Amino acid sequence: MTTNRIIPSLLLRDKRLVKGVRFADYRDAGAPVTTCRAHSAQGADEISVVDIDASRLSREPDFETLQAVSRDVQVPLTFSGGIDGVSRARRAMEYGADKIGINSTALERPALIEELAHVFGAQAVVLGVDFVRRNGKILLYDHRSGKALETPGFAEWLRAATERGAGEIRLVAVDREGTREGLDTEAWQEARALTGVPIILEGGAGNLNQVAEAMKAGVDSVSLGTLLVFSDNNLLKVRRFLEGAGLPMRP
Amino acid sequence: MNVTIVDYGAGNLGSVHQAFWTAGAEPETTSNPEKIASAERIVLPGVGAAGAALEQIRSRGLDKAMDAARHKGTPILGICLGLQMMAEEIDEYGIHRGLGWMKGKVSRIPETASVHVPHMGWTRIETTERAGGLIGASDRDRHFYFCHSNRLHLDEGVAAATVSHGETFTVAVRFGNVFAVQFHPEKSQLAGQKLIKQFLAWSPQGA
Numbered sequence: 001m002t003t004n005r006i007i008p009s010l011l012l013r014d015k016r017l018v019k020g021v022r023f024a025d026y027r028d029a030g031a032p033v034t035t036c037r038a039h040s041a042q043g044a045d046e047i048s049v050v051d052i053d054a055s056r057l058s059r060e061p062d063f064e065t066l067q068a069v070s071r072d073v074q075v076p077l078t079f080s081g082g083i084d085g086v087s088r089a090r091r092a093m094e095y096g097a098d099k100i101g102i103n104s105t106a107l108e109r110p111a112l113i114e115e116l117a118h119v120f121g122a123q124a125v126v127l128g129v130d131f132v133r134r135n136g137k138i139l140l141y142d143h144r145s146g147k148a149l150e151t152p153g154f155a156e157w158l159r160a161a162t163e164r165g166a167g168e169i170r171l172v173a174v175d176r177e178g179t180r181e182g183l184d185t186e187a188w189q190e191a192r193a194l195t196g197v198p199i200i201l202e203g204g205a206g207n208l209n210q211v212a213e214a215m216k217a218g219v220d221s222v223s224l225g226t227l228l229v230f231s232d233n234n235l236l237k238v239r240r241f242l243e244g245a246g247l248p249m250r251p
Numbered sequence: 252m253n254v255t256i257v258d259y260g261a262g263n264l265g266s267v268h269q270a271f272w273t274a275g276a277e278p279e280t281t282s283n284p285e286k287i288a289s290a291e292r293i294v295l296p297g298v299g300a301a302g303a304a305l306e307q308i309r310s311r312g313l314d315k316a317m318d319a320a321r322h323k324g325t326p327i328l329g330i331c332l333g334l335q336m337m338a339e340e341i342d343e344y345g346i347h348r349g350l351g352w353m354k355g356k357v358s359r360i361p362e363t364a365s366v367h368v369p370h371m372g373w374t375r376i377e378t379t380e381r382a383g384g385l386i387g388a389s390d391r392d393r394h395f396y397f398c399h400s401n402r403l404h405l406d407e408g409v410a411a412a413t414v415s416h417g418e419t420f421t422v423a424v425r426f427g428n429v430f431a432v433q434f435h436p437e438k439s440q441l442a443g444q445k446l447i448k449q450f451l452a453w454s455p456q457g458a
Contacts, residue, residue: 002372002416003394043440045373046396070265074273076396076438077266096265098298098438099398118344119261121300121332123369123398167369167400196362198371221372250373251391 003250005045005221006211006238008228009202010035012051012081015065019229021178023130023143029229032065037072039228042235045250046076048101048170048223050128054082055104056144061088063095070096078126078170085112086119093120101170103128104144107157110164117165122197127166129158131187132174138187141174155194162195169195170223173203178226180206183214192218208238212245252451255290257317257333258282259307261299263437267330270437274447284316292451293320297331297435298398301341301357304332305349314350321352321429328450329431331399334424337431343401353426354406360399366417369400374414376434381411381425385449392442395434397422403433428455 011018013026017035020026029035032049039047049069054061061082070077079092080101089100100120106112106127116125130141132148139148140157152160158169171191173184181204188201202223205211211222227233243249254276256267264280271278271294278294279286287293295317308314321327335341338349341357349357362368373394378386386392402420411430412423422433430450436443 002370002374002397005372040440067265071269074270074438074440074443076398076435090261093261093263093298094265096263096269098263098266098435118300119303120298121343121400123371123400124263124298168371196367197369198367250394 001248003045003248004215004242005200006235006242007046007048007200007221007223008039008044008235009048009223009225010050011225012049012062012065013053015062017229018052019178019225023146023174023177032069033072036069039235040073040075043239043250044075044235046078047073048078048080050101051081061092063091066092066097067095080126080128086115089116089120099124099126099168101126101128103130104142106161107140107142110160113161113164113166117167122165122167125166126168126170127161128170128172130172130174138190158191158194162197166197168197169199171199171201176204177202179204180226182206182210183219183222185214185217185219188214188219189217208233208241211238212242212247215242215247216245252276253291254278254294254451255287255292256280256294256296257287257313259299259304259311259313261304261307262296262332263298264296267294267296267437270443270447274444274451276451282311282313284312287313287316288319290320290325293317293325293327295327295329295333295336297333299332301332301335301343302345302347305336305341305347308336317350321427324428324455326450326453326455327429329429330437331433331435334431334433335401335403337424337429338403341401352429353409353424356404357401358404360402360420361417363417370397370416372397374416376412376414376422378412378423379410381409382423385425385430385446385453386412386423387442387445392445394442395432395436395439396443397434399433
C-alpha cells in the first residue's frame with residue numbers, strides 16, 4: 001500500500017525561508033538550502049517550496065534558489081509561485097522541480113491547468129487551494145487581495161480543476177495557518193468527496209497528536225510548517241511518533 | 252561512467268541529472284541524436300504527457316537514435332513515462348503509438364472511492380527474479396516514490412516488479428539491455444540511489 005505522507009511546507013521570500021500566521025506577520029525561518037537538505041536526509045516524503053511573492057508582485061519565480069535547494073533534495077520537490085505558463089514550468093523542471101504548484105495563476109486563467117497537464121501530465125500539476133471559513137462555510141481565498149472569494153465556489157473550483165487536469169490538491173486552511181489550533185480535517189473530508197485526486201492538508205498543525213488524529217480520520221497527506229520550523233521537532237521524530245501511533249509510514 | 256539523459260522537452264531533467272551525479276556518474280542531458288546513439292548508458296526520464304513527449308522524440312529523431320543504441324547493447328534505463336513510452340500503445344488524452352520495444356499497452360488506473368488517481372506517494376513493490384541485481388532486497392530498498400495516472404498491461408513475461416494500488420500492475424520491466432521502472436528512483440532517497448548505482452554497474456550481457 002501507499003504510505004502516508006508528511007510534507008514540509010517551506011515559504012520563500014527574498015532568498016530566505018519565512019513563516020507567518022494566517023498569511024501575515026512573517027518571521028525568518030532559516031536558510032533554504034540547509035533546511036531542505038536536512039528535511040530530505042531525515043526522510044521527508046516530499047518537500048514543497050513556495051515563492052510567496054512571485055504572483056503578488058507579478059515577477060518571475062526565484063529559480064536560482066530552487067536550483068540551489070534541489071541539489072541536496074533526494075525526495076520529490078514541488079515548486080510553486082508565479083508559474084503562469086508552460087515556459088516557466090519547464091524552467092522550474094530544469095532547475096530541479098519534480099511537480100509544479102499553481103494557485104492564483106490558475107484562478108485567474110483556469111486553462112493554465114490544462115496547458116501544464118498536456119505537457120507535463122496531470123500527475124505533475126499540484127493545485128494550491130487556499131480557503132477560509134465564513135459561518136462554517138468554506139470559501140476560496142485570494143492571497144493577493146487578502147479577500148475571500150464569492151466565486152468560484154469551493155466545490156465548483158475543485159471539480160472544475162480536477163476536470164481540467166489538476167493531479168493533486170494542496171488544501172491550505174488560511175484561518176489556521178501558523179496558529180497551532182489543529183488541522184481542519186473536515187475540510188479535507190469535504191474535498192475528498194469532490195475529487196478523486198490525492199489531497200494534501202495544510203494549516204494549523206501545532207503538535208504531533210493533532211497530526212496523528214487527522215491521519216486516523218483518513219487524512220493521508222499532511223503538510224507541516226510551524227511544527228517543523230518553530231519547535232524542537234524534526235522529521236525523524238515526527239515519523240517515529242506517527243509510526244508509533246500505528247499509522248502507515250515508509251521505513 | 253558517462254550517462255546520457257534524453258531531453259524531449261518535458262521531464263524533471265534537473266532531478267534526474269542531479270541523482271546520477273550524486274551516484275557518481277557523469278551525466279549529460281541532451282536532445283542530440285548522435286550523442287544518444289553513441290552513449291555509454293542512456294536514461295529516458297519521465298514526467299510528461301505521453302502524446303507531447305512521443306511527438307518530440309520522433310520529431311527530433313530520438314526514437315531512431317535510441318533504437319540504434321538498443322540494438323548494439325547500450326544499457327538503457329526508463330523512468331516513469333520513459334517506461335510507458337516503450338509500450339506499443341498509450342491511452343492518455345487520446346491513443347498514441349508508443350516506441351513498441353515491448354508488447355503491452357498503457358491505460359489509466361481505475362479509480363474507486365478508496366483508490367485515488369494519480370497514484371502518488373511511497374509504495375512497496377514486489378519483485379520477480381528479473382529484478383535480480385537491480386533492485387535491493389530489504390524493506391527499505393523496496394519503497395519507491397510513485398507519481399502516475401497510467402499503468403502498463405504487459406503482453407509478454409518481462410515484468411521485474413509489481414505494485415498493488417487497487418489492482419496489481421507491472422511497475423518494472425527488464426528485457427535485453429533495457430530496464431525500466433514506473434517509480435522515480437531519482438526521487439526515492441536511499442532506495443533510489445541504490446537502484447541507480449546498480450543500473451550503473453549492470454552489464455546486460457551477463458543477464
